[in-house]
Amino acid sequence: MNAAAKKQNSDKAASPMMGGLGLEDMGDLSALLAGPEAVVQGGGPLALDMALIDEDPHQPRTQDNPGFSAQSLDELAASIQLRGVKTPISVRENPAAEGRYLINHGARRFRGAQRAGLSTIPGFIDNDYNEADQVVENLQRNELTAREIADFIGRELAKGVKKGDIAKAISKSPAFISQHVTLLDLPEPLAEAFNTGRVRDVTVVNELMTAYKKTPQDVAAWLGDANQEVTRGSVKLLREFLDAKSAPAPVAGAAPAAAAPATAAPAAAANGRAEAPVAGQAGKPAAAADKLKKAVVHVRHNDRTARLMLERRPPAEGVAWLQYIDDGQELQASLKHVTLVALLEG
Known part of the structure; x- marks a missing residue:
C-alpha cells in the first residue's frame, strides 16, 4: 500500500x-x-x-x-x-x-x-x-416535570423575560405559564403536598391555591388528612363547601335559601359523602336525591384515570375526548380502549 x-x-x-x-x-x-x-x-x-x-x-x-x-x-x-x-x-x-x-x-x-x-x-x-x-x-425518555418547567420559567423571569415571550418561546399558552409560576411560591401545606408528589396536577395546585387564599386554615386542615385523596373532583367539592360555609347568614324575616348543611365536615364534603336530604327538607322532595345535577364520568385509559368530556363534540363515532385526572392533559381516544370506572356528581 x-x-x-x-x-x-x-x-x-x-x-x-x-x-x-x-x-x-x-x-x-x-x-x-x-x-x-x-x-x-x-x-x-x-x-x-x-x-x-x-x-x-x-x-x-x-x-x-x-x-x-x-x-x-x-x-x-x-x-x-x-x-x-x-x-x-x-x-x-x-x-x-x-x-x-x-x-x-x-x-x-x-x-x-x-x-x-x-x-x-x-x-x-x-x-x-x-x-x-x-x-x-x-x-x-423522561418528560419534564411540572417543577422543572416552573424552574425554567422562574429563571427566564429573573432575566427580565416577559411571560408572553416565554409562552411564545416554548409554544404554550400564557395560562400555562401563569399556572406554573404559581409553583414557584407555594405556602407550606401546598408546597409539601406538591414536593412529595401527593399532587402533581398543576391545575389542582392552582385550584387549591385559590381556596387557600380565602380560607388557609380550612385548606391546611383538609390537606392534613393523610387519607384525603387530592383530585380535581375532590378539590372542586372542597371549594363548593368552603364557598357555602363562608356565604353570609340570611337576614331575619327573609325567605330561606337552599344551602349546604352547615354541619358537614370539609373532608366529607370533598369526598362526596354528604347525607341525602330528608323528604320535605328545604322544600325538596326525597326523589331529588336520586337525580344528578351534572354527571361526571370517570374512565380508565392507558392505565390512567380520565374524565369523559361530555361537553366536547367527538370527531367521529366511537371516539371521545378524555382529560387525564393526574395532569389535565386532553386527548382523543377510541372508546374500544376505554373502561368505565365511576359515575359521579359534578
Missing part, C-alpha cells in the same frame, strides 16, 4: 461523521448525495426529503397515544416553525421501496414538521435497527 492510500484510510478511520453514520465501508459518499433527497449540511445530519420518509407501521406508539393528539402536535409544529427541528430523526432504508426511508425514532418530530410545512428534516440513516430499539427509546 502506497503512502497516499495509507493516508486516505487513516482519514476515514478518524472521521467521527463517518463512524456515526455507519459509513466506514463506503469508499465514496457521492452515491448517497447524488439524489436531491439527502444533502449533508456542513458535516452535520442529512437534510432528508420529507416526501421520501414513511412512518414505521409497527412502531409501539398507537394512534391514540397522547403524544399524537392534535393539541400536542400543534404545539410541536409551532415550536418547529419558531426554532426548527433541533434533534435529528433516525431513519433506515425502506427494504420494500428503494430510495425511501422508514422512521426509527422521531415520528412526532416528523408529524410536527409536516404540520409546520417543512420540505426537509434533519436526520441520520441507521440501518442497524430492530423493533426493540423503538420501545427502549420511548421507555427511557
Whole structure:
C-alpha cells in the first residue's frame, strides 16, 4: 500500500461523521448525495426529503397515544416553525421501496414538521435497527416535570423575560405559564403536598391555591388528612363547601335559601359523602336525591384515570375526548380502549 492510500484510510478511520453514520465501508459518499433527497449540511445530519420518509407501521406508539393528539402536535409544529427541528430523526432504508426511508425514532418530530410545512428534516440513516430499539427509546425518555418547567420559567423571569415571550418561546399558552409560576411560591401545606408528589396536577395546585387564599386554615386542615385523596373532583367539592360555609347568614324575616348543611365536615364534603336530604327538607322532595345535577364520568385509559368530556363534540363515532385526572392533559381516544370506572356528581 502506497503512502497516499495509507493516508486516505487513516482519514476515514478518524472521521467521527463517518463512524456515526455507519459509513466506514463506503469508499465514496457521492452515491448517497447524488439524489436531491439527502444533502449533508456542513458535516452535520442529512437534510432528508420529507416526501421520501414513511412512518414505521409497527412502531409501539398507537394512534391514540397522547403524544399524537392534535393539541400536542400543534404545539410541536409551532415550536418547529419558531426554532426548527433541533434533534435529528433516525431513519433506515425502506427494504420494500428503494430510495425511501422508514422512521426509527422521531415520528412526532416528523408529524410536527409536516404540520409546520417543512420540505426537509434533519436526520441520520441507521440501518442497524430492530423493533426493540423503538420501545427502549420511548421507555427511557423522561418528560419534564411540572417543577422543572416552573424552574425554567422562574429563571427566564429573573432575566427580565416577559411571560408572553416565554409562552411564545416554548409554544404554550400564557395560562400555562401563569399556572406554573404559581409553583414557584407555594405556602407550606401546598408546597409539601406538591414536593412529595401527593399532587402533581398543576391545575389542582392552582385550584387549591385559590381556596387557600380565602380560607388557609380550612385548606391546611383538609390537606392534613393523610387519607384525603387530592383530585380535581375532590378539590372542586372542597371549594363548593368552603364557598357555602363562608356565604353570609340570611337576614331575619327573609325567605330561606337552599344551602349546604352547615354541619358537614370539609373532608366529607370533598369526598362526596354528604347525607341525602330528608323528604320535605328545604322544600325538596326525597326523589331529588336520586337525580344528578351534572354527571361526571370517570374512565380508565392507558392505565390512567380520565374524565369523559361530555361537553366536547367527538370527531367521529366511537371516539371521545378524555382529560387525564393526574395532569389535565386532553386527548382523543377510541372508546374500544376505554373502561368505565365511576359515575359521579359534578
